[in-house]
Amino acid sequence: xxxxxxxxxxxxxxxxxxxxxxxxxxxxxxxxxxxxxxxxxxxxxxxxxxxxxxxxxxxxxxxxxxxxxxxxxxxxxxxxxxxxxxxxxxxxxxxxxxxxxxxxxxxxxxxxxxxxxxxxxxxxxxxxxxxxxxxxxxxxxxxxxxxxxxxxxxxxxxxxxxxxxxxxxxxxxxxxxxxxxxxxxxxxxxxxxxxxxxxxxxxxxxxxxxxxxxxxxxxxxxxxxxxxxxxxxxxxxxxxxxxxxxxxxxxxxxxxxxxxxxxxxxxxxxxxxxxxxxxxxxxxxxxxxxx
Amino acid sequence: xxxxxxxxxxxxxxxxxxxxxxxxxxxxxxxxxxxxxxxxxxxxxxxxxxxxxxxxxxxxxxxxxxxxxxxxxxxxxxxxxxxxxxxxxxxxxxxxxxxxxxxxxxxxxxxxxxxxxxxxxxxxxxxxxxxxxxxxxxxxxxxxxxxxxxxxxxxxxxxxxxxxxxxxxxxxxxxxxxxxxxxxxxxxxxxxxxxxxxxxxxxxxxxxxxxxxxxxxxxxxxxxxxxxxxxxxxxxxxxxxxxxxxxxxxxxxxxxxxxxxxxxxxxxxxxxxxxxxxxxxxxxxxxxxxxxxxxxxxxxxxxxxxxxxxxxxxxxxxxxxxxxxxxxxxxxxxxxxxxxx
Numbered sequence: 004x005x006x007x008x009x010x011x012x013x014x015x016x017x018x019x020x021x022x023x024x025x026x027x028x029x030x031x032x033x034x035x036x037x038x039x040x041x042x043x044x045x046x047x048x049x050x051x052x053x054x055x056x057x058x059x060x061x062x063x064x065x066x067x068x069x070x071x072x073x074x075x076x077x078x079x080x081x082x083x084x085x086x087x088x089x090x091x092x093x094x095x096x097x098x099x100x101x102x103x104x105x106x107x108x109x110x111x112x113x114x115x116x117x118x119x120x121x122x123x124x125x126x127x128x129x130x131x132x133x134x135x136x137x138x139x140x141x142x143x144x145x146x147x148x149x150x151x152x153x154x155x156x157x158x159x160x161x162x163x164x165x166x167x168x169x170x171x172x173x174x175x176x177x178x179x180x181x182x183x184x185x186x187x188x189x190x191x192x193x194x195x196x197x198x199x200x201x202x203x204x205x206x207x208x209x210x211x212x213x214x215x216x217x218x219x220x221x222x223x224x225x226x227x228x229x230x231x232x233x234x235x236x237x238x239x240x241x242x243x244x245x246x247x248x249x250x251x252x253x254x255x256x257x258x259x260x261x262x263x264x265x266x267x268x269x270x271x272x273x274x275x276x277x278x279x280x281x282x283x284x285x286x287x288x289x290x291x292x293x294x
Numbered sequence: 295x296x297x298x299x300x301x302x303x304x305x306x307x308x309x310x311x312x313x314x315x316x317x318x319x320x321x322x323x324x325x326x327x328x329x330x331x332x333x334x335x336x337x338x339x340x341x342x343x344x345x346x347x348x349x350x351x352x353x354x355x356x357x358x359x360x361x362x363x364x365x366x367x368x369x370x371x372x373x374x375x376x377x378x379x380x381x382x383x384x385x386x387x388x389x390x391x392x393x394x395x396x397x398x399x400x401x402x403x404x405x406x407x408x409x410x411x412x413x414x415x416x417x418x419x420x421x422x423x424x425x426x427x428x429x430x431x432x433x434x435x436x437x438x439x440x441x442x443x444x445x446x447x448x449x450x451x452x453x454x455x456x457x458x459x460x461x462x463x464x465x466x467x468x469x470x471x472x473x474x475x476x477x478x479x480x481x482x483x484x485x486x487x488x489x490x491x492x493x494x495x496x497x498x499x500x501x502x503x504x505x506x507x508x509x510x511x512x513x514x515x516x517x518x519x520x521x522x523x524x525x526x527x528x529x530x531x532x533x534x535x536x537x538x539x540x541x542x543x544x545x546x547x548x549x550x551x552x553x554x555x556x557x558x559x560x561x562x563x564x565x566x567x568x569x570x571x572x573x574x575x576x577x578x579x580x581x582x583x584x585x586x587x588x589x590x591x592x593x594x595x596x597x598x599x600x601x602x603x604x605x606x607x608x609x610x611x612x613x614x615x616x617x618x619x620x621x622x623x624x625x626x627x628x629x630x631x632x633x634x635x
């Protein structure tokens with residue numbers, strides 16, 4: 004397979020292309036391995052973590068990393084390793100819920116917009132455009148003020164922020180698919196419009212939308228951790244990355260590097276992995292569409 | 295042509311009115327759905343009696359029909375009355391105006407830094423498409439959008455304050471032992487220069503460095519990505535090939551002719567970048583004890599003090615809408631194609 008970018012005279016040759024896809028895939032492979040192992044670790048956290056993530060031990064506060072406490076201990080002597088691993092479970096669950104919400108609702112709204120067309124489609128499109136760039140923090144502020152400072156509010160806020168991307172994608176995809184001949188064939192075969200949408204168009208639009216799921220999961224984790232850092236949503240002493248980062252901030256002037264490096268690193272690597280995975284999935288799909 | 299532009303500007307400005315009214319309605323409804331009766335909320339005194347609640351309800355106009363209350367609310371907004379904070383007792387408008395310069399100063403320094411860093415990097419990546427420097431820059435941009443502002447800020451404090459000892463105490467806008475210059479613009483960097491107080495200027499610059507760098511690194515990712523991709527689009531166009539064929543030098547080809555056209559898509563995504571900026575600003579204000587509007591609103595929210603929260607939302611949305619409109623107008627001025635639409 005030789006690069007098909009004839010339009011770009013500067014584009015790299017075969018070797019560079021191969022190198023590029025290799026490094027890209029290696030990176031995404033690493034990302035996938037990281038995410039899967041973190042998921043496995045966090046689900047089995049109850050059996051494998053050496054300490055209770057919320058058990059305090061004031062005699063053992065601020066211990067730097069050692070064989071006993073791999074990631075050190077925090078201000079009340081809790082084991083940072085146990086907390087980082089347990090936090091993954093919660094962050095994955097909350098982010099997953101929020102992305103699931105925006106995925107379902109966004110795909111529905113976007114494809115329904117194309118399906119019904121007219122005013123409904125225009126309203127959906129216009130609201131999406133406005134929402135697309137609306138700052139998460141302002142949205143979260145409103146939702147927390149209205150529904151109270153709870154995990155549900157954070158899930159909804161993050162879902163609202165991610166929603167327009169799914170609406171826009173599914174609109175574009177369904178709009179692209181509806182003029183293709185297999186849809187014509189399905190219509191000629193006597194399927195109802197609704198059936199065509201549900202059984203022919205949405206399944207074909209899904210791969211592209213799934214790419215967005217990966218990227219959105221990264222964003223949602225970033226959102227949840229950012230908001231809990233500010234004191235919104237998940238609250239101490241629950242082990243959660245954003246809360247651990249906030250607690251690290253309180254004692255950072257004393258130079259307790261392990262309190263920020265491990266939870267912050269776990270958080271950043273998770274988001275980075277979802278982003279890399281999304282990017283390379285998009286590249287792969289791009290090639291398929293270009294052919 | 296001139297009347298075309300002013301017509302466009304007027305049309306755009308009128309277009310922001312429904313959005314602003316919509317936001318006003320949202321914040322109004324917000325107060326309605328808040329748990330509890332707002333009147334009970336505002337009753338002062340040791341015992342909440344039925345009569346006291348009724349009196350407050352009448353005083354606040356809560357016994358009137360909803361549409362009258364909505365009108366009343368819009369009247370208050372237009373006259374700049376955003377209510378009082380329950381925790382500080384201060385008028386929200388006054389507090390917001392006192393704190394807005396601090397947030398703006400941080401944002402402006404950060405944006406300047408981010409643009410100064412990401413546009414050259416974007417050009418380098420686009421002109422060396424497919425080389426290791428392109429990948430390194432793209433990877434850095436991906437890392438940038440993956441790093442939370444909080445983690446970034448704390449790491450910067452750890453390195454530059456704790457290890458290198460280069461940065462001052464990461465608290466506030468000015469060293470507490472430095473005399474505050476008289477407030478003229480509210481921007482300490484400008485006020486201290488106006489007062490000829492170099493010591494205050496140095497202190498203010500040192501204090502703003504780390505918070506601004508944190509915000510800059512957060513917003514750099516998206517700016518860098520957009521610059522690179524729009525630069526790539528421009529560089530593959532015919533006129534750039536003609537420039538190269540005509541033997542123009544690097545600067546003329548890529549910066550004078552290329553960058554000018556590549557910056558337009560960057561300009562139109564400013565809304566997205568501002569969304570990042572606002573989020574990063576709030577986190578950084580909390581982290582560096584920066585007395586800005588974001589920290590003010592989050593503290594109020596956590597204390598269930600809703601007037602500042604509403605005020606902040608109105609202010610941010612208004613700023614957001616105004617900036618987006620300005621950007622649209624600006625791109626119409628720069629780009630004849632937008633003007634033609």
